[in-house]
Amino acid sequence: xxxxxxxFVCIIEGGDFVTLEIKNVTKKFGxxxxxxxxxxxxxxxxxxxxxxxxxxxxxxxxxxxxxxxxATEGSITWDxxxxxxxxxxxxxxxxxxxxxxxxxxxxxxxxxxAKLRGMDKTSALKELxxxxxxxxxxxYLDKKVEELSKGNQQKIQFIxxxxxxxxxxxxxxxxxxxDPVNVEQLKSAVLDLKQNGTTIVFSSHRMEHVEEMCQxxxxxxxxxxxxxxxxxxxxxxxxxxxxxxxxDFDLSNLITYPGVLKLKETAEGVSLQIEGExxxxxxxxxxxxxxxxxxxxxxxxxxxxxxxxxxxASLE
Amino acid sequence: MLLLSNFWTILLxxxxxxxxxKSFIITTAITLIFVLALSNISTIIxxxxxxxxxxxVAVLDxxxxxxxxxxxxxxxxxxxxxxxxxxxxxxNGKDAVEKGDYEGLLVIEMGSNNLPVATYYSMDITDSATxxxxxxxxxxxxxxxxxxxxxxxxxxxxxxxxxxxFEKVALEKDAKTEEELNQAxxxxxxxxxxIYFAVVLYASMIATEVATEKSSRVMEILISSVSPIKHMFxxxxxxxxxxxxxxSLLLIVGYFSMTRNDSLSSMEGFLGFSEVPVSTIIYAVxxxxxxxxxxxxxxxxxxxxxxxxxxxxxMITPMTFLIIAGFMIAMFxxxxxxxxxxxxxxxxxxxxxxxxxMRVGMLNLPLWxxxxxxxxxxxxxxxxxxxxxxxxxxxxxxxxxSNSYKDIKKALQLTKKD
Numbered sequence: 155x156x157x158x159x160x161x162f163v164c165i166i167e168g169g170d171f172v173t174l175e176i177k178n179v180t181k182k183f184g185x186x187x188x189x190x191x192x193x194x195x196x197x198x199x200x201x202x203x204x205x206x207x208x209x210x211x212x213x214x215x216x217x218x219x220x221x222x223x224x225a226t227e228g229s230i231t232w233d234x235x236x237x238x239x240x241x242x243x244x245x246x247x248x249x250x251x252x253x254x255x256x257x258x259x260x261x262x263x264x265x266x267x268a269k270l271r272g273m274d275k276t277s278a279l280k281e282l283x284x285x286x287x288x289x290x291x292x293x294y295l296d297k298k299v300e301e302l303s304k305g306n307q308q309k310i311q312f313i314x315x316x317x318x319x320x321x322x323x324x325x326x327x328x329x330x331x332x333d334p335v336n337v338e339q340l341k342s343a344v345l346d347l348k349q350n351g352t353t354i355v356f357s358s359h360r361m362e363h364v365e366e367m368c369q370x371x372x373x374x375x376x377x378x379x380x381x382x383x384x385x386x387x388x389x390x391x392x393x394x395x396x397x398x399x400x401x402d403f404d405l406s407n408l409i410t411y412p413g414v415l416k417l418k419e420t421a422e423g424v425s426l427q428i429e430g431e432x433x434x435x436x437x438x439x440x441x442x443x444x445x446x447x448x449x450x451x452x453x454x455x456x457x458x459x460x461x462x463x464x465x466x467a468s469l470e
Numbered sequence: 471m472l473l474l475s476n477f478w479t480i481l482l483x484x485x486x487x488x489x490x491x492k493s494f495i496i497t498t499a500i501t502l503i504f505v506l507a508l509s510n511i512s513t514i515i516x517x518x519x520x521x522x523x524x525x526x527v528a529v530l531d532x533x534x535x536x537x538x539x540x541x542x543x544x545x546x547x548x549x550x551x552x553x554x555x556x557x558x559x560x561x562n563g564k565d566a567v568e569k570g571d572y573e574g575l576l577v578i579e580m581g582s583n584n585l586p587v588a589t590y591y592s593m594d595i596t597d598s599a600t601x602x603x604x605x606x607x608x609x610x611x612x613x614x615x616x617x618x619x620x621x622x623x624x625x626x627x628x629x630x631x632x633x634x635x636f637e638k639v640a641l642e643k644d645a646k647t648e649e650e651l652n653q654a655x656x657x658x659x660x661x662x663x664x665i666y667f668a669v670v671l672y673a674s675m676i677a678t679e680v681a682t683e684k685s686s687r688v689m690e691i692l693i694s695s696v697s698p699i700k701h702m703f704x705x706x707x708x709x710x711x712x713x714x715x716x717x718s719l720l721l722i723v724g725y726f727s728m729t730r731n732d733s734l735s736s737m738e739g740f741l742g743f744s745e746v747p748v749s750t751i752i753y754a755v756x757x758x759x760x761x762x763x764x765x766x767x768x769x770x771x772x773x774x775x776x777x778x779x780x781x782x783x784x785m786i787t788p789m790t791f792l793i794i795a796g797f798m799i800a801m802f803x804x805x806x807x808x809x810x811x812x813x814x815x816x817x818x819x820x821x822x823x824x825x826x827x828m829r830v831g832m833l834n835l836p837l838w839x840x841x842x843x844x845x846x847x848x849x850x851x852x853x854x855x856x857x858x859x860x861x862x863x864x865x866x867x868x869x870x871x872s873n874s875y876k877d878i879k880k881a882l883q884l885t886k887k888d
Binding site: 183184217220221222223239242245247249251252253254255256258262263266267269270271272314 | 476479480483487682683686687688689690691692693694695696697700867883
């Protein structure tokens with residue numbers, strides 16, 4: 155497959171912009187290719203989502219962005235400079251495998267980790283107290299991590315990624331294993347950070363999170379980017395649309411209608427996948443008068459549809 | 471700036487968190503008690519053994535002339551051994567011993583050539599000290615009798631008993647005298663033990679420390695903030711500082727406890743502390759530090775390969791064997807430090823810290839020998855550090871079930887193309 159290279163056209167005022175630039179990056183482990191010719195550029199202050207099943211190469215990509223792993227080919231730059239340990243104070247990382255010192259107090263280890271990223275102790279403590287308040291758990295300051303529940307450990311882990319006010323925040327599966335209340339808490343925190351100008355890259359295998367939060371995304375499959383661009387653009391260029399019809403009469407024969415790709419019967423009617431808007435128009439004209447139509451809706455395809463179409467139904 | 475301060479942050483974090491752990495405080499306290507006990511050992515022995523009764527031995531003198539001279543001689547040999555004249559029959563005497571009235575029964579008579587012949591009865595013959603003292607006493611009495619039979623003057627007798635003069639002289643220039651060698655042996659022995667325990671203890675502490683960070687997965691965050699090499703050496707130096715703290719504490723407490731009481735005079739004779747050659751102490755410090763770095767680097771490398779803390783011991787066992795082997799050869803070499811085998815093995819870097827130190831302490835080596843040993847050691851440490859850092863960088867990202875040395879190859883593969 156010919157690698158394709160996308161670049162967003164960003165209109166930036168003043169020309170002072172910082173991008174994360176991933177150029178033709180390949181990572182091989184022996185004979186296994188984990189990431190294959192990946193090219194992405196992520197503009198400043200944007201939220202970028204990586205989608206993909208297990209083993210799609212998301213974590214490897216993140217590790218390469220962080221400089222933990224070196225790329226076999228290609229280059230990764232941030233603000234036109236290669237990422238190394240001198241840039242580490244500007245980068246925050248929430249790894250997929252959560253990890254904190256189980257025996258250390260929340261205060262001690264978060265201050266330590268923040269110090270490693272160039273923050274001084276006083277401001278680290280101040281910032282930590284702010285975050286604990288925000289997550290409504292100020293009493294955790296002097297608790298050992300092993301005494302906390304898994305969900306709460308995850309909050310602490312999140313705080314450790316953002317404590318030093320990074321400009322680039324990398325979140326690997328930030329919402330996995332959290333209950334809905336905590337997911338909402340964390341989401342609002344992530345959105346606030348974005349509002350304040352943090353560039354955020356995150357991965358998920360939950361389509362709805364990405365759909366909800368990201369303007370730009372990339373679907374990876376077996377190390378290759380299969381879909382890549384802005385959410386609107388991707389949906390528009392996908393072409394296909396969904397139509398939901400709720401009616402009193404039988405609609406199952408619509409499957410033979412030209413331009414209808416898929417038909418699924420639901421409790422109150424059918425939902426269709428069609429080739430384009432004009433098909434919906436024709437269907438509506440044809441069925442009007444056959445009976446009472448309670449609902450006729452033309453919808454954008456969901457990211458889930460696109461993902462399944464591009465990657466195959468084998469995942470999720 | 472930041473890069474350097476990061477290194478200190480890791481070093482101090484490792485040092486202070488470890489210093490505050492319960493296990494560290496308890497181990498140090500126990501060792502301190504042990505050192506205090508050891509340095510006061512003679513006081514303790516005196517306390518328990520001081521009020522011991524004198525040993526009473528019944529003497530049945532069938533010649534009626536031997537008891538008095540025998541008692542006189544015995545007094546000069548062991549004042550705790552009291553001879554009691556016994557006049558009843560041998561059988562009664564034996565009964566008295568069985569009842570525990572006496573420690574033993576000595577039957578003494580004049581033999582055919584008018585010299586004393588003795589039989590000693592006691593419940594068991596394991597207490598050889600009493601029997602030996604008695605033998606020496608009787609021997610003395612016999613010599614006196616024999617001399618008077620031969621009409622020897624006491625001057626002649628003295629001449630006869632005078633021990634032979636036997637002096638060992640080493641022909642090698644600057645070779646250590648027998649006395650010096652004994653002193654050196656004691657000191658080297660103690661320092662070898664110190665090096666051995668410290669290396670085993672702190673190396674395994676580092677391996678555990680690395681494995682803990684890896685298994686708790688905090689490692690990925692750490693090495694995304696700091697380079698693995700800096701992290702590894704921050705850890706090694708942090709634990710190194712900890713070991714120096716612990717050892718200085720032990721040495722200071724030990725030294726003061728020993729100087730405070732009289733036992734120093736008896737201990738220093740054995741340990742050779744009276745005239746400690748400064749060079750031996752300097753070599754001990756140098757070899758301790760180098761040995762620590764060698765094994766600490768190796769331990770960090772091995773620790774980075776395991777995924778679970780439970781596997782640490784298994785992984786570092788071969789390394790521990792290396793240390794034990796070095797220690798055994800050093801112990802063996804203490805009695806004959808100039809053996810070829812010891813000389814050759816002292817140049818193998820994994821044995822150098824203990825063996826070269828032992829040789830330097832015991833023999834008068836030309837300066838180039840320890841310097842070559844130290845040079846080889848330093849080069850090995852550098853190679854191991856460079857190699858170890860590469861393995862470490864890949865190893866800390868590897869999570870698998872296998873814990874074999876094959877993982878070293880995999881870890882190196884991970885760091886390729888950096």
